[in-house]
Amino acid sequence: MHSLxxxxxxxxxxxxxxxxxxxxxxxxxxxxxxxxxxxxxVKPALGxxxxxxGLSASxxxxxxxxxxxxxxxLQDLGYTYINLDDGWSTMARDADGNLVPxxxxxxxxxxxxxxxxxxxxxxxxxxxxxxxxxxxxFPGSQGYEAQDATLLAxxxxxxxxxxxxxxxxxxxxxxxxxxxxxxxxxDRDILYSLCQWGVDSVWEWGASVGNSWRVGGDxxxxxxxxxxxxxxxxxxxxxxxxxxxxxYDMLEVGNGGLTEAEERAHFGLWAICKSPLLLGTDLTKIxxxxxxIIKNADVIAVNQDSLGxxxxxxxxxxxxxxxxxxxxxxxxxxxxDGFVIGLVAADGVGTLNASFADxxxxxxxxxxxxxxxxxxxxxxxxxxxxxxxxxxxxxxKVTGKVPSQSSSAVSxxxxxx
Ligand code: GAL
Numbered sequence: 001m002h003s004l005x006x007x008x009x010x011x012x013x014x015x016x017x018x019x020x021x022x023x024x025x026x027x028x029x030x031x032x033x034x035x036x037x038x039x040x041x042v043k044p045a046l047g048x049x050x051x052x053x054g055l056s057a058s059x060x061x062x063x064x065x066x067x068x069x070x071x072x073x074l075q076d077l078g079y080t081y082i083n084l085d086d087g088w089s090t091m092a093r094d095a096d097g098n099l100v101p102x103x104x105x106x107x108x109x110x111x112x113x114x115x116x117x118x119x120x121x122x123x124x125x126x127x128x129x130x131x132x133x134x135x136x137x138f139p140g141s142q143g144y145e146a147q148d149a150t151l152l153a154x155x156x157x158x159x160x161x162x163x164x165x166x167x168x169x170x171x172x173x174x175x176x177x178x179x180x181x182x183x184x185x186x187d188r189d190i191l192y193s194l195c196q197w198g199v200d201s202v203w204e205w206g207a208s209v210g211n212s213w214r215v216g217g218d219x220x221x222x223x224x225x226x227x228x229x230x231x232x233x234x235x236x237x238x239x240x241x242x243x244x245x246x247x248y249d250m251l252e253v254g255n256g257g258l259t260e261a262e263e264r265a266h267f268g269l270w271a272i273c274k275s276p277l278l279l280g281t282d283l284t285k286i287x288x289x290x291x292x293i294i295k296n297a298d299v300i301a302v303n304q305d306s307l308g309x310x311x312x313x314x315x316x317x318x319x320x321x322x323x324x325x326x327x328x329x330x331x332x333x334x335x336x337d338g339f340v341i342g343l344v345a346a347d348g349v350g351t352l353n354a355s356f357a358d359x360x361x362x363x364x365x366x367x368x369x370x371x372x373x374x375x376x377x378x379x380x381x382x383x384x385x386x387x388x389x390x391x392x393x394x395x396x397k398v399t400g401k402v403p404s405q406s407s408s409a410v411s412x413x414x415x416x417x
Contacts (some may be wrong), residue, residue: 035241035244037243038190038211041244043304043308044245045159045193046079048279048280049278051085052280053280057084057086062084062113069082069122072295081124081125083161083278084125086134086135088105088110088127088138099148099151124158125158125160126159126160127163127195128140128161129165130162130176134165135165142175145181145182146182148182149190152190153190156188158188159193162179164199179192193212193276194206194209197214197217203215203236204239207241211245212247214247215233215246215247215248216229216232216248216249220252223259223262228327230248230327232325234273234331237309238310240273242306243308245275246273248270251270252280253280253293260289260293261389261393263290263293265391268393272302272303272333298397299372302372302395306336311331312331313331314331316330316353316355327344328344328346329352330342332359340398341395342393343394344391349389349390351384351386351387352387353384354383355381357381362398366381366401369398370397371385372397373394
């Protein structure tokens with residue numbers, strides 16, 4: 001026990017503590033009050049974007065994806081946004097300074113596409129850039145923020161991805177705030193997705209500006225890229241919360257660069273880390289195995305959990321701590337109705353174990369669990385999984401403490417399928 005310094009009364013001590021607390025909390029981000037409250041993006045966005053699929057930003061690709069959302073049952077699982085990336089406009093603004101949809105890609109205009117997507121019960125997104133030109137050389141919004149925001153609203157656009165190419169040097173935050181304010185000034189709730197590649201520590205201020213913020217450069221279609229994104233961002237998990245999320249970039253599931261096991265881990269890590277889940281493949285050609293992964297309702301439910309807290313790594317007793325830049329096998333995070341534990345066969349096949357006693361904020365006890373890719377259930381004082389394929393992932397939803405003082409860890413040996 002600490003005793004008070006002899007010359008300080010308890011009242012003085014209380015007052016000093018109060019002032020110190022005020023000063024400390026004043027210097028910290030207060031996550032809820034300072035978050036952008038634009039009525040949308042409370043949960044990570046679920047949708048599709050043409051870019052990783054190598055498809056053109058056109059009416060045809062957008063409507064094909066929208067129809068696939070309906071036909072493949074993706075809409076029923078919550079996938080909502082149909083987003084078009086760089087390249088939807090002509091190379092120059094019109095005489096009034098407006099962006100112009102490329103007439104070859106949008107023969108009936110942009111509003112027509114937006115209307116068709118809305119008629120299916122889905123939402124529509126577009127891409128722009130905070131500099132003078134987009135990364136592919138189309139007109140950027142610098143100096144045209146209010147005009148562009150008004151145009152987007154007139155097309156009933158629901159989602160705006162805002163890129164960082166061809167920008168002036170200096171702090172990026174004011175540029176992103178200018179467009180935030182322009183969007184807020186319209187009569188439409190537009191999800192604002194900062195595509196700012198993780199510069200200027202965007203996670204520290206992104207929540208007051210947008211609904212999600214890219215935490216790094218572009219994903220590429222291979223395991224090293226997937227593993228690196230997940231590994232590098234475990235330390236900033238706490239910045240994600242309802243209304244504003246770390247964005248790990250669009251998914252590569254279905255694009256052929258990952259094994260089936262790696263696709264499970266890619267989707268699973270993005271899901272438990274509360275990244276937006278933006279499908280990035282040609283849905284008219286997706287394989288059954290990739291489709292099964294992106295249609296896993298239980299994994300999607302973890303991503304969409306109302307608590308909105310991202311999972312991060314934890315170190316089981318006896319295991320080495322994470323190494324910088326290397327994917328770590330042990331992940332956990334709180335859910336509104338339990339916990340999620342992820343085990344990733346990052347270093348090859350074999351068995352991974354984790355005791356609940358080592359999971360932060362969960363603690364020792366006997367709990368029930370369900371492994372979300374296989375549907376296997378069990379209970380015990382920890383989880384254990386034997387992986388037959390490297391880079392595979394098992395995701396355990398851990399619920400209710402089992403009252404009886406039973407048993408040791410229940411092991412299950414299988415490959416999630
Ligand atoms: C990059 C962005 C990608 C994609 C691309 C289009 O800057 O990170 O996601 O939008 O531009 O040119």
